[in-house]
Amino acid sequence: MPIDVARALAAAPRTGEISWGVKDVLLYHLGIGAGRPATDPRELRYTLESRLHVLPSFATVAGGGPPGVIGALSLPGVDVDLARVLHGGQSLTVHRPLPAEGTATTTDRITAVHDRGDAAVLVMRTEAADADGPLWTGDARIHVRGEGGWGGDRGPSARREAPAREPDRIVERAVREDQALLYRLCGDFNPLHADPAFAARAGFERPILHGLCTYGMTLKAVVDTLLGGDVNRVRGCTTRFAGIVHPGETLRIRMWRGHGEVRVAVGAVERGDAPVLAGTTVEHT
Structure with a gap:
């Protein structure tokens, strides 16, 4: 089996240093659809x-290096075909507000490998800290299809x-036709999101949007709609990628207020609200 479970779990953490600046943050925000309308004071933030x-x-995406999916494939004990890999879910806990420019040390490691029968599920944890402590x-x-059992x-x-x-609350957010091409400049160059031939080999009729782009669009919608536009109120965001998004589609984002959290579900309007994000929770102050 290309995934050596024992080796993956026993491997020493991989550490590195990342840096980012204002231009990286601006590019990321544009990549998740910020700036529409361009002169809206709420978007200028x-x-x-x-x-x-x-x-x-x-x-x-901070640092612009290989993100979770591609980064995990270079860890010890993992040797699989990228065409059989999908990002199944993401959780993020922020320990304090992120600076617009900075340098941090990151630590990556596989914390679990699960057997789902028709697929293996790797859990890769990334921790980042700077001179002032955890970030x-x-x-x-x-998910790695065909590697379970x-x-x-x-x-x-x-x-x-x-x-x-x-x-x-319910809001809708349009996904631009070229949004995956713009978002990939943040560091995720998986050809699944740009190359029709590779997308077909992976079982898709055409390139699909990055799950983390949908994740960012959704978090922004929650911040702008229910958190008064205050990004510093966010403490964490967890989601399961329940389906694909095609560039050019429209996201319907449904939100439920709770105690210290917002529950969210996201569907693709043009496909009868087909689920794309499920089990989504934004924790906040």
């Missing part, structure tokens, strides 16, 4: 350096259903 607030999900902790859940632990269920009542 994301697109104008003199007013810049950093959306916490920027942590998933963020992120867990990427990575060795009799291992299935792992905990990541499912958390949306509340059985009408949402408190």
Whole structure:
């Protein structure tokens, strides 16, 4: 089996140093759809350096290096075909507001390998800290099709259903036709999101949007709609990637207020609200 479970779990953490600046943050915000309308003061918080607030999900691309999915494939014990890999879910905990420019030490390691029968699920944890202490902790859940069935632990269920009542707010966000091409400049050059031939080999009719782009768009919608535009209120965001998004589609984002959290479900409008993000929770102050 290309995934050597024992070796992956026993491997020493991989450490490195990352740096980012204002231009990286601005590019990320544009990549998740900020700046529409371009002169809206609420959007200028994301697109104008003199007013810049950093959306916490920027942590998933900070440094511009290989993100969770591609980064995990270079860890010891993991040797799989990228065409059989999908990002299954993401959680992020921010320990304090992210600076618009900085340098941090990151530590990556595989913390779990689960056997889902028809797939293996890797959990890769990334921790980042700077001179002042911890900045963020992120867990990427990575599905590798065809690598399960060795009799291992299935792992905990990541499912958390949306509340059985009408949402408190519903907003729609259009995904630009070229959004995946722009977002990939933040560091995720997986050809699944740009190359039609590679997408077909992976089983898709055309390139799909990065799951983390949908994740960032959703977090921004929650901040702008229910958190008064205050990015510093976010403490964490967890989601399960339940389906694909095609560039050019429209996201319908349903939100339910809770105690210290917002529950969220996201669907693709043009495909009858087909789920794309599920079990999503934004924790906040």
